[in-house]
Amino acid sequence: MYIEDNTFNEKVLLHSFPEEVVEDVIIVASSLPQELYKTNSKFGADKSLCRYTLMNGEKISFPYRIYGIEKLEVPSFFTFTQNLIFHAFLSRSDKGIIREEHIRAILEEDYPDWIFPYIIKLSDEYVIEILDVIYYYLSRQNCKNIQHFCKLNLQSFKRSYSRMVSYWNEYYRSCMFCNYVGKKLFVDCYGYHNS
DSSP: OOOOOOOHHHHHHHSSSOGGGGHHHHHHHHHOOOOHHHHHTTTTTTGGEEEEEESOOOEEEEEEEEEOOOOOOOOTTTHHHHHHHHHHHHHTTSSHHHHHHHHHHHSSOOOGGGGGHHHHHHSSSSSSSHHHHHHHHTTTOOOHHHHHHHTTTTTHHHHHHHHHHHHHHHHHSOOOGGGOHHHHHHITTOEEEEE
């Protein structure tokens, strides 16, 4: 994908979303504060990127974390798709409360399947309130498409499951694993099984 005179903002976001929404990505990128990208100058490092294959076979990669975000309001002129891009990207914030706010905004909508990587990636983290939010919404939906996405990205999915287990082991062992929201999310919603 090539666009003349990309700013750093656009370059980061263009790799984070499918080509079908490139025009929307450019609008969102231009609306984010330039300081955000100065603070996050290591976006290009391989270990700081989350990589997924979308349902259509397209590959995307987005930052594991973005730093320096306080509270950003969604511009009133954004379209539905631009809102989703904004919320998905900001769900990578280093602040749990901001991640929770943006994933909730996504889950309250009828989102397309290119949002799945952002939901899955938040599911392997340690903030139990985020897991609760994701489980609350997904457990009330038909999850066949997101389960197919998980199978398509099986290695990443298995790593996410292992991360979720390690966070339970570190922080939430007082809860039996079979009752832990992270396990219920992976089994009930994502279709995880040991075989």
